[in-house]
Amino acid sequence: MTAPTPPTSALVRPFTVSISDSEIADVKQRLARTRWPDPETVGDWSQGVRVENARSLVDYWERGYDWRRLESELNRFPQFLTEIDGLDIHFIHVRSKNPDAMPLMLTHGWPGSIVEFLKLIGPLTDPVPFGGDAADSFDVVVPSLPGFGFSQKPTETGWTVSRIASAWAELMKRLGYTRWAAQGGDWGAVVTTALGAMQPEGLLGIHLNTQYAFPAQMPDTLSPEQRDAVEALALYAGDLGGSNHLQGTKPETVGFALADSPAGQAAWIYEKFQSKTDNHGLAEDTLSMDDMLDAISLYWFTNSAASSGRIYWENKSATFAGPKLTLPVAVTVFPKDIPRLPRNWIEDTYSNLIHYGEAEKGGHFAALEQPEILVREIRTGLRALRS
Secondary structure, three states: OOOOOOOOOOOEEEOOOOOOHHHHHHHHHHHHOOOOOOOOOOOOOOOOOOHHHHHHHHHHHHHOOOHHHHHHHHHOOOEEEEEEOOEEEEEEEEOOOOOOOEEEEEEOOOOOOHHHHHHHHHHHHOOHHHOOOHHHOEEEEEEOOOOOOOOOOOOOOOOOHHHHHHHHHHHHHHOOOOOEEEEEOOHHHHHHHHHHHHOOOOEEEEEEOOOOOOOOOOOOOOOHHHHHHHHHHHHHHOOOOHHHHHHHHOHHHHHHHHHOOHHHHHHHHHHHHHHHOOOOOOHHHOOOHHHHHHHHHHHHHOOOHHHHHHHHHHOOOOOOOOOOEOOOEEEEEOOOOOOOOOHHHHHHHEOOEEEEEEOOOOOOOHHHHOHHHHHHHHHHHHHHHHO
């Protein structure tokens, strides 16, 4: 399944992450000058990020967080840029030592990035040291969505998930892969679902940890499990959907609000981690401050608050009623994902369901929260595609 030799095309150029000392000093100075809002008037997170918690995160970002650690970790992996459809796309590409490895594309969402997959790359490409079987090896390709991270920012409209999916198919072709699989959660699952609907040449199947399988027409009578899913979707679109709504309607205004304030950028993303992880009251129960600040810092240093938010604006018509897919689909349902879909809706939408897994713990950000579980599920879910 693996291309016999690395790509030699001049279209693919090496890339190294290098944030200047002055940029790091600047963010610390800005953090030190944060003008804090008045505290919330409630005893919970219902009004958004609590000032006390945000102060702790921002103080650690200013005084304790080490960007150079993350930069070094990123630069341990081969990274590249390649121009597709007029944009430079940044991606990590790690080849397995196993010549029979399956090529696998991993796509992040918002407020995700390539960072969320760093703990997956080793176990996927070299399973044996991590307790796995060499027969489950993958070549791994991890692109940054257009407008995210180190990928170029679009300067025109039209970068829908279908266009991104077409770019991803071109990327895999450019890397020499003729048989490959794809995986994603959040917007990464939307793109991966679009790939599944498109069925480009060489795509064997997909794995999703976010499923877009609500029925287009809701039945008159709902089972308790179906009713829970509908109520969770209403929560997702309502009280939990403030950032989604603003990015879907006014992404440039969001960019103005966050581009000059690292504390604002931190709060914007911190709230999402708080509300959608499998925690016991605080995001820190599941994610370390370093985990969260790795994600937040990447958005800050790439100044991508507006450009990343536009994925909501470009895809305003997207719903959780995704297309019915006929190619092989593997899914993993995480217990605290919002919304969590009932199995019968998933089976109805994905007619060639080759794996249905229920994780014992984890929320919406599976790769960050439970990388070991997600690795296990990807291995198991896509194993049938190797025969």
